[in-house]
Amino acid sequence: MRTLVLGLGNELIADDAVGLLAVRRLRDQLNGEADVLESSLSGIALVELLVGYDRVILVDAMQTGRTPAGTIHEFAPDDFRAINAPSPHYAGIPEILALARELNLDFPTDISITAIEAADLSTLGGGLSTPVAEALNELVDRIRALLDAPLSQPLLRHHRDLGANCTSSA
Amino acid sequence: MSQTITIDPITRLEGHGKIDILLNDQGEVEHAYFQVPELRGFEKFAEGRPAEDMPQITSRICGVCPTAHHMASTKALDDLYRVAPPIAAKKIRELINSAFFVEDHALHFFFLGGPDFIVGPTAPKGERNILGVLGKVGIDIGKEVIGLRKQMRDLISLTGGKVIHPVMGLPGGVSKGLTEEDQAQFVAAAERAVKFGQFSLEIFGDIVLKNPDYVEMITSDTYTHKTYYMGMVDENNHVNFYDGQIRVVAPDGQEYLKFAARDYLDHVAEHVERWSFTKFCYLKDVGWTGFNEGPDSGIYCVAPLARLNSAEGMATPLAQQAYQQFHATLGGRPVHHSLANHWARLIEMLYAAERLAELAGDPDIISPDFRTIPTETPTEGIGVVEAPRGTLFHHYKTDPRGVITDANLIVATQNNAARIAMSVDKAARSVIVNGHVDDGILNLVEMAFRAYDPCYGCASHALPGQMPLIVRVYDQAHQVIQEVRRD
Numbered sequence: 232m233r234t235l236v237l238g239l240g241n242e243l244i245a246d247d248a249v250g251l252l253a254v255r256r257l258r259d260q261l262n263g264e265a266d267v268l269e270s271s272l273s274g275i276a277l278v279e280l281l282v283g284y285d286r287v288i289l290v291d292a293m294q295t296g297r298t299p300a301g302t303i304h305e306f307a308p309d310d311f312r313a314i315n316a317p318s319p320h321y322a323g324i325p326e327i328l329a330l331a332r333e334l335n336l337d338f339p340t341d342i343s344i345t346a347i348e349a350a351d352l353s354t355l356g357g358g359l360s361t362p363v364a365e366a367l368n369e370l371v372d373r374i375r376a377l378l379d380a381p382l383s384q385p386l387l388r389h390h391r392d393l394g395a396n397c398t399s400s401a
Numbered sequence: 402m403s404q405t406i407t408i409d410p411i412t413r414l415e416g417h418g419k420i421d422i423l424l425n426d427q428g429e430v431e432h433a434y435f436q437v438p439e440l441r442g443f444e445k446f447a448e449g450r451p452a453e454d455m456p457q458i459t460s461r462i463c464g465v466c467p468t469a470h471h472m473a474s475t476k477a478l479d480d481l482y483r484v485a486p487p488i489a490a491k492k493i494r495e496l497i498n499s500a501f502f503v504e505d506h507a508l509h510f511f512f513l514g515g516p517d518f519i520v521g522p523t524a525p526k527g528e529r530n531i532l533g534v535l536g537k538v539g540i541d542i543g544k545e546v547i548g549l550r551k552q553m554r555d556l557i558s559l560t561g562g563k564v565i566h567p568v569m570g571l572p573g574g575v576s577k578g579l580t581e582e583d584q585a586q587f588v589a590a591a592e593r594a595v596k597f598g599q600f601s602l603e604i605f606g607d608i609v610l611k612n613p614d615y616v617e618m619i620t621s622d623t624y625t626h627k628t629y630y631m632g633m634v635d636e637n638n639h640v641n642f643y644d645g646q647i648r649v650v651a652p653d654g655q656e657y658l659k660f661a662a663r664d665y666l667d668h669v670a671e672h673v674e675r676w677s678f679t680k681f682c683y684l685k686d687v688g689w690t691g692f693n694e695g696p697d698s699g700i701y702c703v704a705p706l707a708r709l710n711s712a713e714g715m716a717t718p719l720a721q722q723a724y725q726q727f728h729a730t731l732g733g734r735p736v737h738h739s740l741a742n743h744w745a746r747l748i749e750m751l752y753a754a755e756r757l758a759e760l761a762g763d764p765d766i767i768s769p770d771f772r773t774i775p776t777e778t779p780t781e782g783i784g785v786v787e788a789p790r791g792t793l794f795h796h797y798k799t800d801p802r803g804v805i806t807d808a809n810l811i812v813a814t815q816n817n818a819a820r821i822a823m824s825v826d827k828a829a830r831s832v833i834v835n836g837h838v839d840d841g842i843l844n845l846v847e848m849a850f851r852a853y854d855p856c857y858g859c860a861s862h863a864l865p866g867q868m869p870l871i872v873r874v875y876d877q878a879h880q881v882i883q884e885v886r887r888d
Contacts, residue, residue, distance in 0.1 A: 243446070243461055271461060275512060279551050330531055334543050355462070356446035
């Protein structure tokens with residue numbers, strides 16, 4: 232089984248770097264049981280990164296404004312409502328999955344999303360905010376736990392209350 | 402008004418496009434404001450860094466158009482060090498930029514404009530998406546868009562050095578030349594891209610131009626603004642994405658200005674409005690008179706439609722044919738209909754593909770002479786390219802060691818900001834009657850800005866990253882009477 236841990240974000244923009252930093256730390260702990268990639272792409276551009284994997288864990292910052300910065304959320308793709316994105320740059324996970332299905336691409340059957348509530352997603356060169364920096368180790372542990380869990384285990388805690396109002400950049 | 406925005410919890414959430422629509426007592430639109438979040442702190446971030454890091458840094462700002470930032474930044478370094486790259490280096494850079502245009506424009510037409518034009522603006526909401534487009538044009542085209550895009554991106558990595566963020570650009574040239582094997586790959590890819598470009602224009606002709614309702618919508622007053630247009634042109638006043646002079650035409654289509662990148666500050670100024678973070682660019686020579694169109698207002702427009710308007714033709718044969726048909730069909734140059742951007746984008750895709758083919762077949766491109774070593778002491782450099790979304794300026798000042806002391810970027814969407822604001826306002830006024838806003842009406846307002854492909858990828862990547870749109874309708878007392886959210 233091919234597994235990918237994909238860190239998303241922008242290293243230059245404050246808390247948006249957290250997904251990249253987390254998977255970078257994780258990479259050092261792994262013994263080849265998963266591929267680790269970092270990407271600052273979004274939307275449809277991610278399709279080609281996911282092709283060929285059986286299982287993918289996406290790691291990203293998020294901003295719901297509903298939980299304190301540093302809160303870690305775990306989602307399944309179903310938690311994200313499909314929207315008519317105003318641009319393919321912003322197409323979300325449901326659109327990507329639907330597109331992959333429609334085009335019959337060799338796409339992962341198991342996708343999970345680990346996201347951390349950010350405080351600042353707009354300051355260039357801002358560095359991580361304190362609450363997000365403090366939660367970084369826990370974020371890495373949570374991804375690690377996901378990787379170690381058997382596929383069928385319902386480890387994912389579905390935040391449908393949040394998810395119903397959230398979208399994803401992936 | 403500003404008070405209403407300040408207490409608005411939504412403004413705490415980054416990554417939202419926001420339209421505020423103010424109604425008068427009669428329920429008619431008094432004004433519609435379109436706002437987008439903006440990246441903060443670039444200048445401060447750049448200060449103190451070596452200038453040669455800028456092509457890598459600026460390309461990392463944005464996950465959508467890294468190649469364009471890389472090119473503009475690299476050209477700014479050429480200018481900073483007063484060094485002319487060898488011909489092979491210039492051609493390799495333009496080759497990469499052309500491949501980037503092909504993949505970017507292909508994606509946009511089919512997946513962005515497609516829902517509006519291929520599926521239809523009044524189609525049910527659930528169908529106005531990528532899958533709806535595939536349903537109309539067929540799965541094979543979807544596969545071709547993904548496949549072509551992948552091929553272009555693979556070529557960009559082959560030459561650019563990195564999959565996502567190219568690292569090829571150096572002051573005075575590029576870091577790596579092309580081999581004959583590389584060249585063969587580019588030739589094959591270009592051939593595929595040209596075919597796809599022609600095919601896409603055929604689809605546009607069949608689905609859009611043969612539908613009188615679409616043509617009426619494109620040419621309707623709701624989506625029309627008579628402004629100035631800006632774009633880069635070569636020595637024949639033909640569209641060029643990589644190098645040339647900046648040409649501005651007036652609303653009557655006559656050349657108003659033509660200037661070198663270095664002189665942009667003599668001609669472009671920025672206006673600040675209390676209600677927006679965005680700085681609105683305008684032509685200094687004409688002046689800012691508010692959000693007005695016509696020859697007395699300095700508001701101008703960039704991106705595909707503007708490029709076709711500010712040039713006198715395309716430098717490649719198939720694109721030139723399409724260019725002539727475009728202007729003939731839409732009543733001559735300049736075309737003031739914002740929705741014509743989608744058609745213009747396809748013509749540019751074909752041009753980029755043909756240019757890719759020309760450059761790929763050019764014997765110069767495999768020359769081992771691809772770098773001129775800079776020897777001058779740096780002071781100030783300005784670089785400009787056409788990005789898919791319009792003219793992109795990079796401007797750096799450095800100390801004698803080449804460390805940045807001051808940096809400024811004007812990205813495409815900033816150039817377009819004033820006209821986009823006007824377009825949203827006008828569309829809202831046209832389609833909102835008695836204060837009623839539903840999904841279909843919202844889509845008609847959204848189409849007004851979607852035509853420009855406004856991109857704030859640099860500001861809104863993280864979750865929620867879909868640049869959701871919030872439309873709020875306020876009564877005269879500035880109370881929200883209706884809210885439609887796309888998130």
